[in-house]
Amino acid sequence: xxxxxxxxxxxxxxxxxxxxxxxxxxxxxxxxxxxxxxxxxxxxxxxxxxxxxxxxxxxxxxxxxxxxxxxxxxxxxxxxxxxxxxxxxxxxxxxxxxxxxxxxxxxxxxxxxxxxxxxxxxxxxxxxxxxxxxxxxxxxxxxxxxxxxxxxxxxxxxxxxxxxxxxxxxxxxxxxxxxxxxxxxxxxxxxxxxxxxxxxxxxxxxxxxxxxxxxxxxxxxxxxxxxxxxxxxxxxxxxxxxxxxxxxxxxxxxxxxxxxxxxxxxxxxxxxxxxxxxxxxxxxxxxxxxxxxxxxxxxxxxxxxxxxxxxxxxxxxxxxxxxxxxxxxxxxxxxxxxxxxxxxxxxxxxxxxxxxxxxxxxxxxxxxxxxxxxxxxxxxxxxxxxxxxxxxxxxxx
Amino acid sequence: xxxxxxxxxxxxxxxxxxxxxxxxxxxxxxxxxxxxxxxxxxxxxxxxxxxxxxxxxxxxxxxxxxxxxxxxxxxxxxxxxxxxxxxxxxxxxxxxxxxxxxxxxxxxxxxxxxxxxxxxxxxxxxxxxxxxxxxxxxxxxxxxxxxxxxxxxxxxxxxxxxxxxxxxxxxxxxxxxxxxxxxxxxxxxxxxxxxxxxxxxxxxxxxxxxxxxxxxxxxxxxxxxxxxxxxxxxxxxxxxxxxxxxxxxxxxxxxxxxxxxxxxxxxxxxxxxxxxxxxxxxxxxxxxxxxxxxxxxxxxxxxxxxxxxxxxxxxxxxxxxxxxxxxxxxxxxxxxxxxxxxxxxxxxxxxxxxxxxxxxxxxxxxxxxxxxxxxxxxxxxxxxxxxxxxxxxxxxx
Numbered sequence: 001x002x003x004x005x006x007x008x009x010x011x012x013x014x015x016x017x018x019x020x021x022x023x024x025x026x027x028x029x030x031x032x033x034x035x036x037x038x039x040x041x042x043x044x045x046x047x048x049x050x051x052x053x054x055x056x057x058x059x060x061x062x063x064x065x066x067x068x069x070x071x072x073x074x075x076x077x078x079x080x081x082x083x084x085x086x087x088x089x090x091x092x093x094x095x096x097x098x099x100x101x102x103x104x105x106x107x108x109x110x111x112x113x114x115x116x117x118x119x120x121x122x123x124x125x126x127x128x129x130x131x132x133x134x135x136x137x138x139x140x141x142x143x144x145x146x147x148x149x150x151x152x153x154x155x156x157x158x159x160x161x162x163x164x165x166x167x168x169x170x171x172x173x174x175x176x177x178x179x180x181x182x183x184x185x186x187x188x189x190x191x192x193x194x195x196x197x198x199x200x201x202x203x204x205x206x207x208x209x210x211x212x213x214x215x216x217x218x219x220x221x222x223x224x225x226x227x228x229x230x231x232x233x234x235x236x237x238x239x240x241x242x243x244x245x246x247x248x249x250x251x252x253x254x255x256x257x258x259x260x261x262x263x264x265x266x267x268x269x270x271x272x273x274x275x276x277x278x279x280x281x282x283x284x285x286x287x288x289x290x291x292x293x294x295x296x297x298x299x300x301x302x303x304x305x306x307x308x309x310x311x312x313x314x315x316x317x318x319x320x321x322x323x324x325x326x327x328x329x330x331x332x333x334x335x336x337x338x339x340x341x342x343x344x345x346x347x348x349x350x351x352x353x354x355x356x357x358x359x360x361x362x363x364x365x366x367x368x369x370x371x372x373x374x375x376x377x378x379x380x381x382x383x384x385x386x387x388x389x390x391x392x393x394x395x396x397x
Numbered sequence: 398x399x400x401x402x403x404x405x406x407x408x409x410x411x412x413x414x415x416x417x418x419x420x421x422x423x424x425x426x427x428x429x430x431x432x433x434x435x436x437x438x439x440x441x442x443x444x445x446x447x448x449x450x451x452x453x454x455x456x457x458x459x460x461x462x463x464x465x466x467x468x469x470x471x472x473x474x475x476x477x478x479x480x481x482x483x484x485x486x487x488x489x490x491x492x493x494x495x496x497x498x499x500x501x502x503x504x505x506x507x508x509x510x511x512x513x514x515x516x517x518x519x520x521x522x523x524x525x526x527x528x529x530x531x532x533x534x535x536x537x538x539x540x541x542x543x544x545x546x547x548x549x550x551x552x553x554x555x556x557x558x559x560x561x562x563x564x565x566x567x568x569x570x571x572x573x574x575x576x577x578x579x580x581x582x583x584x585x586x587x588x589x590x591x592x593x594x595x596x597x598x599x600x601x602x603x604x605x606x607x608x609x610x611x612x613x614x615x616x617x618x619x620x621x622x623x624x625x626x627x628x629x630x631x632x633x634x635x636x637x638x639x640x641x642x643x644x645x646x647x648x649x650x651x652x653x654x655x656x657x658x659x660x661x662x663x664x665x666x667x668x669x670x671x672x673x674x675x676x677x678x679x680x681x682x683x684x685x686x687x688x689x690x691x692x693x694x695x696x697x698x699x700x701x702x703x704x705x706x707x708x709x710x711x712x713x714x715x716x717x718x719x720x721x722x723x724x725x726x727x728x729x730x731x732x733x734x735x736x737x738x739x740x741x742x743x744x745x746x747x748x749x750x751x752x753x754x755x756x757x758x759x760x761x762x763x764x765x766x767x768x769x770x771x772x773x774x775x776x777x778x779x780x781x782x783x784x785x786x787x788x789x790x791x792x793x794x
Binding site: 147156157205217219221226227228229230231232233234235236238239240252254322323325326327329330331332333334359360361362364365367368 | 544553554602614616618623624625626627628629630631632633635636637649651719720722723724726727728729730731756757758759761762764765
């Protein structure tokens with residue numbers, strides 16, 4: 001059983017723990033090769049980690065010629081909790097040390113209710129998923145849809161979350177759940193999820209573009225999230241896509257912002273306008289059924305051949321593509337992953353984004369650049385939240 | 398005297414050397430505090446560095462209460478050479494270990510002559526500046542105006558340098574000068590110069606925008622140049638500034654590229670068009686004097702009140718500002734430095750860039766963001782080239 005609050009005592013131990021988290025059980029010999037430590041040093045560090053309850057010795061490895069080496073794994077008692085708070089939903093998962101999902105739960109919410117009621121819901125959900133998975137919690141990661149101050153463990157002036165600014169999420173959840181908590185914005189957390197379990201596993205410099213109600217970008221430099229000097233790096237929703245300032249007025253007060261022309265909210269607005277103007281029978285039919293139109297409806301309409309919906313998706317892809325083309329020229333990433341709810345529009349959206357980026361970025365930057373849809377879908381957030389806190393708990397500071 | 402080819406033997410020594418390079422002579426006690434090593438460990442490492450000829454003990458520091466501590470400095474015999482190859486000029490400087498300028502020389506050239514004649518000129522120039530500064534060369538840094546493969550120490554398909562692609566600059570100069578050579582593109586090298594000796598000294602995440610004949614950007618992440626997966630990061634000259642693809646056709650084949658609408662080449666072209674169309678008496682007068690118009694002429698005309706030239710500078714500032722606004726939202730830097738020849742247009746250009754960036758980027762990203770002109774001017778390139786190679790020579794690999 002992991003001792004409560006046990007932490008690695010030096011950077012060798014921290015490296016060994018992360019290696020076991022990211023690559024699974026390994027023999028002591030393999031661990032020694034990977035961290036470039038002598039046999040005897042690895043033996044000492046592994047023994048100490050076992051005493052701390054952070055690793056288990058799980059048997060003997062196949063022989064490499066000499067004596068068979070011990071197999072080492074992260075302690076089975078490690079339990080991370082990943083929490084993904086969205087504008088209208090909460091996802092909670094219990095993860096083992098390697099960040100495999102052991103259980104999850106989901107509930108509808110409305111972040112505009114404020115931190116009190118929403119965090120109460122979160123704590124209830126954690127209680128439910130934990131019930132089936134005994135043991136203490138090693139760490140809790142939380143993704144939230146707004147700009148986060150890492151120092152405060154709190155949101156700072158989040159546009160869609162009245163009442164949350166500077167509310168001490170980290171400290172409140174830490175006290176309620178009795179474990180260390182790390183908070184970051186949802187896009188960074190999803191990028192970490194991709195890095196741990198998605199297409200991005202082997203890539204060190206990448207962009208993760210989330211197209212949900214709004215639009216944001218997670219930036220990974222050298223395998224780590226890059227946050228910028230104020231933690232606002234990747235905030236691409238308000239990049240101007242129309243140099244002449246045409247287009248709808250954005251919530252930020254400017255015109256021509258990416259987010260005002262595409263994303264879940266903009267798609268729903270444009271779909272409703274098309275339905276009311278009689279330009280799309282399909283969308284008008286769906287609207288007549290009584291529910292407000294959503295990005296999902298546009299996707300279904302496009303799949304059914306509705307030309308207006310296909311055009312909306314193409315136009316959106318063009319806008320995203322224009323912004324991404326600039327960012328690809330600037331950042332020269334090894335991979336671009338498109339995720340978030342609207343990414344569910346799938347291939348027509350991806351095709352348009354690719355077409356614009358490959359045409360508009362420099363050949364040197366796009367030569368071997370894959371642009372792909374996220375394969376993790378809904379789990380990127382909770383896995384990434386687990387990775388966020390495990391990065392912190394499995395380090396020396 | 399530094400032993401030829403002497404290198405630090407471990408990362409403590411490497412850290413001590415860089416500290417002495419960046420902050421000047423220090424007492425052993427101060428060094429110990431800065432690198433978090435015990436007195437006895439620092440004494441051992443300093444003694445070894447002195448044996449290698451990499452540091453000098455230069456006397457005793459003022460007392461901090463107990464015994465007076467030895468003052469340590471980088472060896473006076475260290476000599477770095479910084480070389481800045483531009484499209485039409487070569488700058489060479491000899492620098493001491495702290496990258497202070499000991500001597501410099503400049504010559505006109507034309508990179509289109511190809512690597513043979515141009516590198517011969519470079520070697521001649523190095524010979525001239527060295528003549529006054531005896532001793533062997535510790536390392537040579539080179540900035541070149543095109544994309545560089547660090548692995549090859551060579552340019553790769555540089556648009557304005559026919560005959561240079563994959564020519565082994567590093568190996569040729571290394572053989573001729575008998576010292577380790579590092580090559581990088583001119584914008585990265587200038588960004589390093591700013592980091593070492595300019596406004597950027599205390600900043601870890603910053604953008605250096607060079608506006609010369611073309612336009613490029615050096616990206617600094619955590620105090621290091623970020624190059625991207627193919628080394629093309631920061632190549633912002635071909636970002637589209639007109640979403641509708643209007644504007645002049647660029648050398649890259651696209652329309653609406655930043656570099657096709659602003660930069661030295663575009664300014665000269667627009668100035669000549671204005672002169673020929675009779676829209677500016679000032680520029681027409683200068684053109685009649687016989688020499689082709691340049692960005693400098695536009696600057697002088699603007700200073701003299703020529704409205705067409707003022708408008709050209711403002712329009713250019715708007716274009717640069719639009720691109721920078723996106724990059725600032727994306728990257729959230731702590732500082733933006735504007736350098737390169739066209740930055741000599743000075744305040745009117747800077748005022749327009751600032752106005753667009755502060756209006757168009759998110760408040761969180763621009764709150765404390767200084768946007769300044771480079772104070773180093775012509776020396777950023779040679780100092781940065783010295784820093785490039787010293788980073789390599791003063792490390793363990």
